[in-house]
Amino acid sequence: MKINSLILAFPVLCLACSSPSSTTDPANNVDASPIVAKQVVGVNALSVDRNYDEPCNILGEEYVRSTFNLGEDTKLEEAIEHNGCEFEWAGNKVLVSFAGTRPFSSMYVAEYTFDKMYQGKKANVMTKSVEVADDSTESGPKPEGTNSETPATDENEKVAHHTTDDNQPQHGGITAATPALTKHAVSTGNYEAVKSVGDKAVWDASTGAMHVLYNNHIISVTVETKEKPEVKKEHAQSLVEVLIDKISANEYTRAL
Secondary structure (H helix, E strand, O other), rough: OOHHOOOOOOOHHHHHHOOOOOOOOHHOOOOHHHHHHHHHOOOOHHOOOOOOOOHHHHOOOHHHHOOOOOOOOOEEEEEEEEOOOEEEOOOOOEEEEEEOHHHHHOHHHHHHHHHHHHOOOOOOOOOOOOOOOOOHHOOOOOOOOOOOOOOOHHHHHHOOOOOOOOOOOOEEOOOOOOOOOOOOOOOOOOOOEEEEOEEEEEEOOOOOEEEEEEEEEEEEEEEEEOOOHHHHHHHHHHHHHHHHHHHHOOEOOOOO
């Protein structure tokens, strides 16, 4: 009886063994998208591998009309320039541009460029001469009484006592604030420092231009109207803030 049961079960076992089994994950069959991956990890805001869209497309005509109170009957023309684009109406003009065709490789490179252009800082130049090695380098530095070179005596152990304190000033249980990644803008020459706009910003009343550093972007908005300089500055700042919002929402690159 047992033998007959085994004989009947044998074809079933062979059928199960002959059916191919897949060792691949079905999720791996989905085509990978670099765009989706960047959105997931949240680095698209600092992406440098895609060119800017036309600045006028990023800003949008509706924001220019609302900023300058232009009615629908006012003809607003757009023109692409070699370093950006412009909106023009009735002898007035607004120019929008970035410092390059795509974002800078990092915010530090962007700040370095911004400081050279609008803060009067010169390019870094090596001023220290290179020291020539002498014979003393062959045997290494002389002992200076570091913990690894002094004998492990009780007195030295007291001096070399380590602590886990972070040495930060305490104010009512609050630790020291993290230092800013960028330095504040300063007023120099024709450039007046502007607070609370991007990471740093300056205003040039002589040309009606506001230049702003935001992350790894440098934005420039120039207002050429018959308004007073303080009104021009207010309008330029309003348009810059729109561009910053667009950049933070990843709405500044060309569509694929």
